[in-house]
Amino acid sequence: MRKLIVLEHISLDGVIQAPGGPDEDPSGGFAHGGWISPFSDEILGTLLRRQMNTPFDLLLGRTTFEIWEAYWPEHSDVWPEVNQATKYVASNNRTYSQWQPSVFLSGDIAEKVASLKQQQGPDLHVWGSGNLIQTLIKHNLVDTFWLMIYPITLGAGKRLFSDGALPMAFKVTESTITPNGVVVMNYERAPL
Numbered sequence: 001m002r003k004l005i006v007l008e009h010i011s012l013d014g015v016i017q018a019p020g021g022p023d024e025d026p027s028g029g030f031a032h033g034g035w036i037s038p039f040s041d042e043i044l045g046t047l048l049r050r051q052m053n054t055p056f057d058l059l060l061g062r063t064t065f066e067i068w069e070a071y072w073p074e075h076s077d078v079w080p081e082v083n084q085a086t087k088y089v090a091s092n093n094r095t096y097s098q099w100q101p102s103v104f105l106s107g108d109i110a111e112k113v114a115s116l117k118q119q120q121g122p123d124l125h126v127w128g129s130g131n132l133i134q135t136l137i138k139h140n141l142v143d144t145f146w147l148m149i150y151p152i153t154l155g156a157g158k159r160l161f162s163d164g165a166l167p168m169a170f171k172v173t174e175s176t177i178t179p180n181g182v183v184v185m186n187y188e189r190a191p192l
Contacts, residue, residue: 002116003123003143004059006133007051009036010147010160016130017157024067025128030157039150043178051146052079055122059113061129062091069099088116088124090132110139117141130158137165144188145170151181167192 009019018024018033026033060068065087072082087102090109096102105112113136116124126133136142147160170187177183 001118002057002121004113004117004126004136004141005056005123005144005146006126006136006142006160007146008127008133008148008160010149011035011152011154011157012149013153013155014159014161015154015157016128016133016160025063025158027063028157032154032157035152035154036148036150039152039178039180039182041178041180041182043176044148044180044182044184047176047178047184048148051125053081056081056125057086057088057122058082059088059116059124059126059129059132060090061132062089062094063131064128065089065091065094065097065102067128069097073099086121088113090129090135109135110141113141114139130160130162133160134163137161138163140166140168142189144186146186147184149183149185 008016010016017030018026019036020034022033024033068082072079076083083099087099089097089102089104091104092106095104109132126136169190169192171190172185173188174186175184
């Protein structure tokens with residue numbers, strides 16, 4: 001059985017929108033894109049590279065997929081594994097991409113993801129994908145949250161738990177505080 005791991009850059013007030021750049025996701029008038037850059041340091045980079053180099057397939061929402069499909073094929077020297085991973089994309093209006101291998105999922109996404117988790121293969125990593133994550137949380141499909149919590153509040157933007165959450169318990173299996181104050185936590189599901 002595969003684990004579903006949500007990996008997110010998150011502000012103290014729970015915002016996950018557009019951490020990487022100003023034009024990444026300006027939807028809803030979000031004007032703070034690129035908010036993680038002042039906090040980058042060698043320790044955070046090492047932790048990110050370690051996560052990025054574990055075996056994985058991707059599960060992405062359409063918006064995140066479209067941002068990534070325009071970027072990562074041109075930057076394979078930085079993260080070659082992302083181009084090789086199977087990319088499962090939740091979308092009701094896309095059926096094909098030149099960025100392969102890609103599989104488009106439509107209809108009952110929760111049911112399809114539950115089925116994917118039962119299959120053989122590497123763990124499913126979810127980056128970004130705020131709307132998709134709400135569905136995964138609502139249907140109790142998340143096994144692990146790997147969060148990079150930044151010492152900043154943004155006041156507005158898409159939040160990790162925007163629709164609330166089910167009662168769930170987690171245990172911390174790893175934690176690091178970087179020199180620039182980013183708390184990196186791995187939360188694994190635990191009995192409630």
